[in-house]
Amino acid sequence: MTEQTKSGAATGLRIGRRGLLLGATSLAASRLGMPYIGNAAAAEPIKIGMIWAKTGSIVDQAEYLAQGGMLALEQRNNTLLGRPAEIVWLDEPNPQGAQQSAERLVGEQKVVGMVGGALSSFALAISSVAKKAKIPYVAANAATGDLTGKSCNKYTFRLQPPVDVHARILAPYCATIGKKWYLLTASYAFGQDIKRAFTDYISANGGTVVGADEVPVGTPDYSSFILKIRAAKPDVVIGGIAASDLTTFLKQWNELGMKGKIPFAEISVGNTDLWGVGPEAADGLYTITWWYKNPNNTPEEQAMAAAYEKKYNRPAADKAWMGWLGMKSLLDSIDMAKSTEPGTIVQALENWKYQRGDMDIGYRGFDHQMTSRLLVAGIHPKITDKWDYFDVKAELPKTPDDIAKAFGSQADGACKMDTL
Amino acid sequence: MFDMILSQAVNGLVLGFLYVLIAIGLSIIFGMLGIVNFAHGAFFAIGAYLAFALNKEFGWWAALAAPVLTGLIGAFVEVVLIRHLYGKEPLLGLILTFALALLTEAVLRLIFGGAPVPFAAPKFLAGFVEYGAILITKYRMFVLITTVVILVLFWAFLAYTPYGRIIRAGSRDPEMVGLLGINLPIVFTGVFSIGCLLAGLGGLLAAPLWTITPSMAAGAIMPAFVIVTIGGLGSFLGAIVAGLLVGVTTAMTIQFQPEWAGAAMYILMATILLIRPRGLFGERWERFE
Numbered sequence: 085m086t087e088q089t090k091s092g093a094a095t096g097l098r099i100g101r102r103g104l105l106l107g108a109t110s111l112a113a114s115r116l117g118m119p120y121i122g123n124a125a126a127a128e129p130i131k132i133g134m135i136w137a138k139t140g141s142i143v144d145q146a147e148y149l150a151q152g153g154m155l156a157l158e159q160r161n162n163t164l165l166g167r168p169a170e171i172v173w174l175d176e177p178n179p180q181g182a183q184q185s186a187e188r189l190v191g192e193q194k195v196v197g198m199v200g201g202a203l204s205s206f207a208l209a210i211s212s213v214a215k216k217a218k219i220p221y222v223a224a225n226a227a228t229g230d231l232t233g234k235s236c237n238k239y240t241f242r243l244q245p246p247v248d249v250h251a252r253i254l255a256p257y258c259a260t261i262g263k264k265w266y267l268l269t270a271s272y273a274f275g276q277d278i279k280r281a282f283t284d285y286i287s288a289n290g291g292t293v294v295g296a297d298e299v300p301v302g303t304p305d306y307s308s309f310i311l312k313i314r315a316a317k318p319d320v321v322i323g324g325i326a327a328s329d330l331t332t333f334l335k336q337w338n339e340l341g342m343k344g345k346i347p348f349a350e351i352s353v354g355n356t357d358l359w360g361v362g363p364e365a366a367d368g369l370y371t372i373t374w375w376y377k378n379p380n381n382t383p384e385e386q387a388m389a390a391a392y393e394k395k396y397n398r399p400a401a402d403k404a405w406m407g408w409l410g411m412k413s414l415l416d417s418i419d420m421a422k423s424t425e426p427g428t429i430v431q432a433l434e435n436w437k438y439q440r441g442d443m444d445i446g447y448r449g450f451d452h453q454m455t456s457r458l459l460v461a462g463i464h465p466k467i468t469d470k471w472d473y474f475d476v477k478a479e480l481p482k483t484p485d486d487i488a489k490a491f492g493s494q495a496d497g498a499c500k501m502d503t504l
Numbered sequence: 505m506f507d508m509i510l511s512q513a514v515n516g517l518v519l520g521f522l523y524v525l526i527a528i529g530l531s532i533i534f535g536m537l538g539i540v541n542f543a544h545g546a547f548f549a550i551g552a553y554l555a556f557a558l559n560k561e562f563g564w565w566a567a568l569a570a571p572v573l574t575g576l577i578g579a580f581v582e583v584v585l586i587r588h589l590y591g592k593e594p595l596l597g598l599i600l601t602f603a604l605a606l607l608t609e610a611v612l613r614l615i616f617g618g619a620p621v622p623f624a625a626p627k628f629l630a631g632f633v634e635y636g637a638i639l640i641t642k643y644r645m646f647v648l649i650t651t652v653v654i655l656v657l658f659w660a661f662l663a664y665t666p667y668g669r670i671i672r673a674g675s676r677d678p679e680m681v682g683l684l685g686i687n688l689p690i691v692f693t694g695v696f697s698i699g700c701l702l703a704g705l706g707g708l709l710a711a712p713l714w715t716i717t718p719s720m721a722a723g724a725i726m727p728a729f730v731i732v733t734i735g736g737l738g739s740f741l742g743a744i745v746a747g748l749l750v751g752v753t754t755a756m757t758i759q760f761q762p763e764w765a766g767a768a769m770y771i772l773m774a775t776i777l778l779i780r781p782r783g784l785f786g787e788r789w790e791r792f793e
Contacts (some may be wrong), residue, residue: 098644116680139609141719141722143613143618143718144717148619149621184716258714271766295761297758297762298762299762299765300765300766301766302674302723302766303714303765305519305714305754307518307519308515308516308758309758311508311512311515311639312758312759314639315508328620328715328717329715331715332713332714335624335713335714335715336713337715339625339644353540358621359620360619360715360716361620362622362623362716365624401619460537498584
């Protein structure tokens with residue numbers, strides 16, 4: 085032993101008492117530290133991508149959509165599968181920008197799912213990334229038929245009923261007012277779908293289209309269009325212009341003395357569009373997806389609306405609900421899947437159900453379209469509450485059979501669903 | 505059909521005058537300071553939001569103070585930011601004012617929220633009048649008369665007052681004006697402030713017609729740039745003629761080819777620039793060439 089020590093001292097390998105103690109302590113510390121390091125890896129946050137406009141013409145609606153989405157995660161204490169979860173929110177200034185944001189979310193942020201696409205063109209762009217990257221995507225606001233029609237894919241789910249469904253519900257109301265229609269629609273997918281759907285309906289029901297204008301997005305002055313409508317003397321004007329464009333139109337419609345002269349109707353309108361118009365100019369007949377004062381709202385929706393109002397000091401607009409439900413469906417599905425593996429989440433989304441009154445809301449397997457009822461609403465004759473504009477007339481379609489009919493069967497659609 | 509064309513032409517002229525008001529401010533800022541003010545639309549939005557806030561708190565008449573306040577904000581911005589750019593690379597001015605426009609939009613969203621806010625014309629300006637085929641609302645007539653009066657007053661100010669002469673001379677040769685002992689920094693601040701005041705006035709007048717949102721600047725800035733380009737950089741008369749041309753062209757396109765309405769003013773600009781590259785009333789200025 086003595087020799088060994090000597091030999092060690094000679095070779096410089098001698099370990100003193102202090103060194104030994106230090107080494108042992110370090111080893112013990114590293115052993116103690118290992119579970120902590122292990123936990124840190126397990127606690128790596130699960131990231132959810134959110135793509136709603138931060139700039140551009142749809143930003144007013146996008147703010148509510150984003151707030152609803154964030155609320156859905158907050159209601160789970162920002163936790164998924166026992167791990168912290170966070171939302172990464174990127175902008176969608178235009179379709180190309182939406183696509184780039186989706187690619188960044190997938191490539192850089194490694195998100196396990198995405199929610200977003202405030203305009204149809206944005207949603208189609210994000211959907212193509214979702215398909216290519218094989219990441220589940222919930223389109224919570226876009227209404228163009230293509231998204232669950234010819235451009236459908238296994239990874240894309242859509243919450244908003246498509247234009248055709250809204251049209252099937254609103255068009256019969258409009259036909260009871262008169263058979264001469266004027267169409268004023270935006271010059272992109274949403275507006276063009278409306279133009280086609282309402283033209284088909286009135287042509288098949290013995291009416292005529294006395295005028296049809298496609299309006300550029302972001303038009304600041306509608307007076308020239310309104311003068312044309314006035315000269316054409318239609319029974320009803322069918323609108324297909326979105327967000328702040330609709331607000332501008334309604335202000336000028338009132339300014340030119342048209343409010344109350346010729347009925348105006350439009351599908352899929354948001355609360356914010358009317359709040360910006362003001363009580364003096366608000367007018368029209370609409371389909372809306374959700375209304376914060378609807379007595380048929382579920383307890384969970386009422387809780388969401390109360391939480392939203394408490395946090396943001398204003399009622400939850402329909403868009404807040406859409407952002408919330410779209411995100412909730414994705415988060416629920418991740419929990420159901422007990423995994424962040426995309427294919428498993430997609431399967432869970434296909435099986436996700438949400439009880440609303442007498443029906444289960446969910447995404448259909450063959451095209452990933454959510455089926456639900458819509459509200460038909462007019463405007464209160466006298467608005468006394470600055471948030472309460474809608475006078476809800478009906479919640480349609482009434483029966484499950486009618487709902488299935490309104491949304492169309494697999495044979496009616498253009499979706500050829502791919503596989504995982 | 506002739507009735508309809510006449511009606512659209514008159515309507516287009518009203519829209520054109522509103523555009524002129526916004527474009528004139530942009531034109532004088534560029535003409536005098538050499539700054540391509542990309543934030544001009546932001547000052548238009550500031551004017552609209554100030555009008556909304558003042559109207560909400562104190563009533564419609566208080567909203568008339570919005571342009572003056574916008575002008576004062578413009579003066580502050582010139583002193584703090586813009587004056588550091590004079591004589592430097594023009595691209596710097598473009599980048600700075602672009603950033604300022606984005607910042608303004610974000611600040612407006614932070615203060616007022618992203619959703620549109622309601623703002624209506626005063627009740628005494630509600631309703632419309634008809635002269636045969638021509639229909640014009642009382643509010644648009646008010647906009648038309650106000651704009652014409654302001655443009656005449658502004659022209660008289662430039663043509664007949666000493667300050668106006670300094671501005672005109674400064675837009676040709678600022679160095680020479682400086683050598684004459686005139687306090688150029690104050691003149692520059694004044695010009696930028698007046699330009700912003702006119703943008704704010706445009707915002708106030710447009711507020712009851714257009715939607716007030718933080719992103720509303722886009723609806724004003726592009727027509728303003730097109731008008732300044734068509735009319736000739738820095739030309740007062742050019743901006744007026746070009747503004748009216750843009751308004752009428754847009755209205756006529758809506759009548760006959762509505763889907764081209766958004767592109768009509770750009771096609772007009774391209775056509776005029778092909779024929780006359782300096783714009784309708786543009787002169788050959790060494791400063792900008």
